[in-house]
Amino acid sequence: MLVRVTSATPWGIEARPVEAQVDVSLGPPRFRIDGLPETAVRESRERVRHAIERSGYELPPRSVACHLTPADLPKQAPYFDLALALGLLSALGELPAEALRGRLVCGELGFDGSVRSVRGALALAELAVRQGMRELIVPAGGAGEAAALGQVAVIPVRSLSETIEHLAGRSPVAGAHATTAATEPLATGLDLSNVRGCEPAKRALEVAAAGGHHLLMIGPPGSGKTMLARRLAGILPPLGRLESIAVTKIQSLVAEHPPLGLISRRPFRSPHPGVSTAGLIGGGSIPRPGEVSLAHGGVLFLDELAEFRRDALEALKQPLEDGEVTVVRRRARIRFPARFALVAAMAPCPCRHLGDPRHECRCSPQLLARYRARLHRHLLERIDLHVEVPALTLQELKGPPGEPSAEVARRVLEARKIQRRRLGAECSAPTNANLSTAELERFCVLEEGARRLLDTAFERLKLSARAVSRILRVSRTVADLDGSESIRASHIAESIQYRSPDRRK
Ligand SMILES: Nc1ncnc2c1ncn2[C@@H]1O[C@H](COP(=O)(O)OP(=O)(O)OP(=O)(O)O)[C@@H](O)[C@H]1O
Ligand SMILES: [Mg+2]
Structure with a gap:
């Protein structure tokens, strides 16, 4: 009897549907899986077989044929373990095929029958909604994230046997709720009031936040550039729901532990100047988002801009222009969103003291010219705001605390509302910078x-x-x-x- 189970595989930050078809017949005992690369087949088969046996079921000597369709879609094998095991048990008469209808099932199996987390649960929930599913069955670890969508029942499962008990209706598992990440504590101690002086740079930060402009800060060591950059996310307007969903989907692909709900805090990424192009932009055999996508919705801080690799900076062109990155794999194009506020910082010259009244700059004009030439013109042209951050005077350092971030954020929000009214809400990036x-x-x-x-x-x-x-x-x-x-x-x-x-x- 042929049993069909709906499952899915990640595709960039989205999920694509995959149907697991399982057929059991009399004939020479074997266990075939089509639609996956050879090594993945061996591993999947072992996981499914062991998990079924360790869950107390017997696998009779039959001919098992599994098909994962569409066959030519690049797939991540562990996502289908649970679907294959359930399909097989159903084909063996342990579970009515009816129980699998209208349910999207994803999860990796351990040899002991446990269900292990898979990344990208929120994208699975979105797919379940698009496919008109009544339930999404996912590993318990990612269930909070999936439930945050709020549009489909999410069943968190910990083991194969628990899943069977639920599907057979003998012991239903309660639906998951998002442990909303809206309660995440805001980054503490990162308030603009801690930054003394730097009034022109603070103003530039406010203009950057208000209009979505990119910002370059140039100044000697210890003048507060890093401090200022770290405070930009705190004055940007709160993430909208759609932005939150996109940010959560991206972070879920790389986070060690799946998010517990929608992420509400804007990300702040500060890659090292030695970062490779793939690290900055994304890539890999299983395409992973790069720093530009991990900064989506938040801040990408390039400290010591002049020390970044030229090819990496060159590759920033696409995300800065399009707000996304395209990674090509096996003739397939995978898109990762990458719309961020770029803040770059650099010293004014190689010895770092140009323009500092208390230190002499020893750089030759040639050296200075070479230093500046390292930066791509196309990059500098896309940075609307260039501001100098001079060394602090003693008087400034001893001055009163500055205006709190909340005040600045209020003005930024007002300015953003004006832009949204002017440009229309349907505009994907209704800011003056665009x-x-x-x-x-x-x-x-x-x-x-x-x-x-x-x-x-x-x-x-x-x-x-x-x-x-x-x-x-x-x-x-x-x-x-x-x-x-x-x-x-x-x-x-x-x-x-x-x-x-x-x-x-
Ligand atoms: N404007 C400021 N107000 C208060 N403290 C400051 C200010 N600027 C610098 N500091 C102090 O100096 C430290 C270093 O500042 P920061 O890292 O922002 O400097 P920077 O300009 O990024 O320097 P570098 O060019 O070396 O990276 C801060 O952690 C803070 O303690
Ligand atoms: Mg710094």
Whole structure:
């Protein structure tokens, strides 16, 4: 008798349906599985066989043929163990086939019959909803994450025998509830009020958060660049539900322990300058998200920007442009979301003291030119805000605490609401940083004084057309923070300051 069980395999941050078909017939005893690579077949067979026997069932000497379809879809074998075992037991008459209908089943089996966690449970829940399933049966470890979707009953199982008892209706397992991760403690001690002085850099951080602009901080050691970057996530608006779902799905693929519910805190990633292109962008034989995707919805901090590998920085182009990364595997294209706030920091020169009144810079002009040339122009051009973070004076260091993050976050949220109203909620990234040329013309109405100032700057500073677009995008954000629909001269003046210090553009 042929039994069909619905299962799934991860595909990037999503899940794709896989049907496990199990047929048992009289004939020479054998156990065949089609649709998986050879080594995976051997391992799966062993896990399924041992788990069934250790759960108290006997495998009679029959011919067992299992099919995993679609055959050409690259699959991760452990996801189907539970489905194969249940299909086989059903084909042997231990479980009515009816019990498997309308249920999506995923889980790896241990030799002892236990069910082990699989990654990406939330994506499985989404698939179960799309497929119109009434129940999702997953390992208990990932059940909280899957239940966070709230649209399908999630049954957490710990062993094969517990699953059979549930399906046979003898001992139903209670549905899982999300132990909501909304209760995650916010990162403590990371408040902007702890950062003394640095007013221009703090302002740039606020503008970056408000308009979704990327930020480059340049300054000598110990001036507070890392401190500031770590506080950006705390002033960004809270994650929306869809963003939370995407962040949870990504983190679930790499986390050692599955998330307990939806992740509500924006991620902060700070990869080492030695990170490989694959580590930064994603890849591997089983494609895994890279740092840019782990930072999705949050902050990607590239400290010591000039020390990153050139090829890795080059590869940042796609995520910065498209907000996602495409990894190609076996002719298949897998997409990982990668929309993040980029904050980069670097010293002003190789000896790190250029412009520091208390230390002499010993770098030759050639050395300085080489240092700057290491950075790709395309990368610097995508960073709207360049700000210097000078060494702190004693007076600043002893000064009063700064404005708390909550205050800044309130202004940022207001500015974001204005942008959302202007650009429409259906826009995937309704921030000023993503304004197109047409939108710039439509939405950047300059007052007379602002127009004059920009014209003068264009001539005097020899600005390019690209530099003007950048100034307009940033001034739109500055005006939004000011609650002003038109752009005033003061907004343009502030934006002009955020130009690259090497004045190349
Ligand atoms: N503005 C500041 N207010 C209060 N403390 C500060 C400030 N700047 C630096 N510090 C102190 O100095 C330490 C180092 O600062 P931070 O790591 O942010 O410097 P940095 O600019 O990133 O330096 P580097 O270029 O060496 O990475 C902080 O942990 C903090 O104790
Ligand atoms: Mg630092």
